[in-house]
Amino acid sequence: MFTDDPVRAAKPATSMPLSEELLWRMDAYWRAANYLTVGQIYLQDNPLLEVPLERRHIKPRLLGHWGTTTGLNFIYVHLNRLIKAHDLDMIYVIGPGHGGPGLVAQAYLEGSYTEVYPDIERDRHGMRRLFRQFSWPYGVPSHVAPETPGSIHEGGELGYSLAHAYGAAFDNPDLIVACIVGDGEAETGALATSWHSNKFLNPARDGAVLPILHLNGYKIANPTLLARITPDELGELFRGYGYEPLFVEGDDPAQVHRQLAAALDKALARIHGIQQAARHATDGQAPARARWPMIVFRTPKGWTGPKVVDGLPVEGTWRAHQVPLKDFDDPAHVRLLEDWLLSYRPHELFDADGRLRPELAELAPTGRRRMGANPHANGGVLLQPLTLPHFRDHAVRLAAPGGLEVESTRVLGRYLREVMRLNAQAGNFRLFGPDETASNRLQDVFEVTSKAWMATIEPVDEHLSPQGRVMEVLSEHLCQGWLEGYLLTGRHGLFSCYEAFIHIIDSMFNQHAKWLKTTRHIPWRAPIASLNYLLSSHVWRQDHNGFSHQDPGFLDHVANKKADVVRIYLPPDANCLLSVADHCLRSRNYVNVIVAGKQPEWQWLDIDAAARHCSTGAGVWTWASTxxxxxxxxxxxxxxxxxxxxxxxxxxxxxxxxxxxxxxxxxxxxxxxxxxxxxxxxxxxxxxxxxxxxxxxxxxxxxxxxxxxxxxxxxxxxxxxxxxxxxxxxxxxxxxxxxxxxxxxxxxxxxxxxxxxxxxxxxxxxxxxxxxxxxxxxxxxxxxxxxxxxxxxxxxxxxxxx
Incomplete structure (x- = not known):
């Protein structure tokens, strides 16, 4: 059941409507970010336009995406206002990853970029390097990538932003995750499922997610579905998902500034009201599921860019998606680019040395409150080791090889139960899986925790609770995305899945493995806990379910990745499984894949022999040899x-x-x-x-x-x-x-x-x-x-x- 009581009880936000002076400064800050965005896409020299723009100042290869970035920059400026006004702990998850130059621009303006890349100074020389490195050989990629301060989400592949955002919010009671969902991204299956994450978010102990649907109307060549349905239908869709949508739209910047400021104030008041009601509830009273706010933000594609190029409309169309101006052998296009850049009035924004003017710079939060410097976006710096039980205490006692038949994953379940128990107070470990915890014989964890659940609970239900720490939902995409967000913000977890169906997240695994490979070469990115898979119900014991459930090919997929990232373990019995699992939960910056059966099987090694065998990875079994x-x-x-x-x-x-x-x-x-x-x-x-x-x-x-x-x-x-x-x-x-x-x-x-x-x-x-x-x-x-x-x-x- 929904309740609106938390909102009725909430006090209104203490912020005032935007003054004309603040509105002007916020708009100027937005223009500065847009200027830096266009400069990154196009310029290799002359960053402040101190001389008339010429072809030699423009990059020979033009890469990147313009269409979504002004909206991302606009929202970022407003979130900065909210953070400063309320001292918020907030990170920014960007679904439209093609908006990479906008996020780089924002990190540069607030200073977090220069802190991690000191050669990119906050002056004309640093601005030139900032522009030149973007989408340049051995420079920075065009997406919101690991190289971007404040990012926990590689935007190269669409669909995972909202799952990552909720994963970041679990067990982070003071964190607010602003998640920008692109309207193209919203068409993916993974994202469509992710809206249901609000049924698992407990306001008494978790943080909050503020989804912002960035509705700019077009993908690379086609309109987006959500932009072509009526506002009423769109509102009904999100109310059906359990949200209270707030609508902001227009193309007049001043009007949209005022609308978004009001919507964010209302959303924040609602979030705080929901949390306060849950956190001050009578002891033992489960918090009711409330309608969390979300914002629909509709602005033109390519807003503030060229309106018409070569007689064809650009702003507000799919033509603004990537690079609106391309033919710089044509002097007219050079002039168009110069006029575009000058439309942001850079002389009002930067001084003669290329530094952002102080009255604008002071709009950004400071220190760890900057979204580009928030430690939750560099989770390794917050990572606390798990308190792990002695795995030998859970060993199968074996007098001789083959002397006992047990279910290996059931033995592991008893070990994981103690992992849950020992880390309950720290709140930094969760078990994820698509409705298969008990099926995979891990049900002993329910002795110390339940499955997280904020929806209705019926008398017949078992192990469902708002306080649960087992995350079960019949979507491998959602389990994977939650776990990635949880790990990237400094916690630990394990994903248990049927072997054949882990393929559903092949591409998500790809992106996370690439993230780990890249971060190994970024000194300021601290190592995070490993992504651990337990694949059970495997190919050789799916005889009852048939061919559809029989596929061990995930191992081939994983083995394709860089050797410094992936590990694959095939423990032959329960004691080896215990040793391997303990090792994997202690590891950092890897993807560990463990394949283990859940059916009764003969056991071969006592715990000491198993530990020795797993430490070397392979060995002669002399007791079986002749x-x-x-x-x-x-x-x-x-x-x-x-x-x-x-x-x-x-x-x-x-x-x-x-x-x-x-x-x-x-x-x-x-x-x-x-x-x-x-x-x-x-x-x-x-x-x-x-x-x-x-x-x-x-x-x-x-x-x-x-x-x-x-x-x-x-x-x-x-x-x-x-x-x-x-x-x-x-x-x-x-x-x-x-x-x-x-x-x-x-x-x-x-x-x-x-x-x-x-x-x-x-x-x-x-x-x-x-x-x-x-x-x-x-x-x-x-x-x-x-x-x-x-x-x-x-x-x-x-x-x-x-």
Missing amino acids: DEGRDPEVVMACAGDVPTLETLAAVTLLREYAPDLRVRVVNVVDLMVLQPPGEHPHALSDVDFDELFTRDKPVIFAFHGYPGLIHRLAYRRHNHDNFHVRGYREEGTTTTPFDMTVMNNLDRYQLALDAILRVPRLSALASDATDRYWATMERHRLYISEHGEDLPEVAQWRWTMG
Whole structure:
């Protein structure tokens, strides 16, 4: 149920309507930002137009986007007023990332840019460098990128701004996130879902998000949908999402200044009213869900730019989206650009040395209140380490390999429960997932927290609460965006997801990985907590759901990224999973992918052995090997829980088929150790790699994912030509668990046959072994077709020392 009571109880904002003097100064500050924006797009010299503009002053390649930036600059100026008037802790998340030059201009005007880039001084020389570096080789990109102070959001791909904004606001009670949503961006699925984030924001303990829909009417070549529906329909849409929309529109700057100032004052009063009502409620009383404010800000595309170029309308059309003037071999276009720049009256804005005039400079907040210097936009400087339990305390007690069958992720759930408990007061850890926490066996966390929920709660519901710290919503986009915003503002988290459906956020992962790669080379960007994925309900145990749920390809996608950013872990059992998870939660500036099954599986290593194994990333399992430390005849390698099971079962078969065969079993838990030295920090040395896999013996490698990934990682290693990899080959259906391995030739019988066929000494056994394999396959298929379950010899198999 909604309530408007907080608003009725709120006191009006204490600010007065804009005076004529303040309005003039704010408009001048806006003109200064617009001037710097146009200068960045076009100029490489003559930044103050001290001499008539010529072709040589203009960049040879014109890149960037003009159309959205004046609106972004306009809002920024008004938020500065609000911050100063109310001493607000506020950051600015920009959905229209193409407005990069505007945000650079604003950071430059307030001084935060020069603080992190001292060579960009606040004078004519610095202004020239500011202009020249934009979209210049090895300069700064045209988007609101990691290089931009105050940014937590790379705007190269659209759709994620509002999810990032809400992620930043969770557990940040004093923070207000002003989020500018582009009307083109608003057409994306990720953004459309993000409006529902208000059902998860608890005003008693979280900050606030002020969405501002920047409605300027056009995308790169087409009108935007939200600009072409009636204001009534638009208002109904956002009221349906649970917001109270405030409308600001026009093309007369003075009128729009007054409208926006009034709308922001009203929005801030409403935010404070909602928060005060929630924070002063009777103990134990859950805060009611109120309608949060949002603003619809409608101004022309390319506002204040050229109105007509070569007889065609530009301002207010799609032609203003990128670079309105391009043909500078035409002197008329040079004059148009000069007139455009002079229309901002730069002599009123900057002194003879190119410094912003003091009466304008004082409009900006100071210190950490500047949006370009707010520490929440550089979350690593606020990051506090998690208090983590001793993972060994949650270990599976194992007397011997294969002596116990448990659900690995359920064991991890008990560990995460304690992570939640130990960090509840700090409020800096959340678990994210699309309606799958219990499905993935992590439900023990509900002993100490619930799922965050501000909507209606019915008596039949379980584990829903406004105070919950588990974030569940059936949108992988939203989970990913929330978590990214949470991490980028200095907190920690974990995203649990079905393996096949993590692909939904492939592109979001791309953008975050690129952000991390870039920030590693920006000294003032402090490291943030790693983005941790737990992928369960994986390909080999989705036999009941069928082909649609069977896909391990996210590993290939992740492995494409720079080695200093990504890690991939395939723990074979619960104790290895505990060790890996503890390591990942302690790490910084990585994307860690952990794949672990939720079904009961045999356990192999005690906790001490597991910790040693995970610290090296790969090792020989001597207890499963028969080479007795001598030169093996075949290496049976495995990575992943089901491939490990099938490999060990194959070893027991080989003891029967070829009792004197010298077999070495190698398990890989950290996939990136396979890469050669110099290609990944975790890479095994060539000596250590050869110690495991030999330099000349056949290697039968059972892999969790697509076989080509192992070849890609190890192709430069010695003995790679002897690697024979079995893995998922895009064969699946609704079937039995073991039949999934059979369909993809990863089963124990296939692996045992592979070994016999590749050991020269066993060539005499090859024909009988092949016949036996096909007879077994026929028996297997007949049995599962008749009984609907796997052969007893498979279902009841247990590891024995033989």
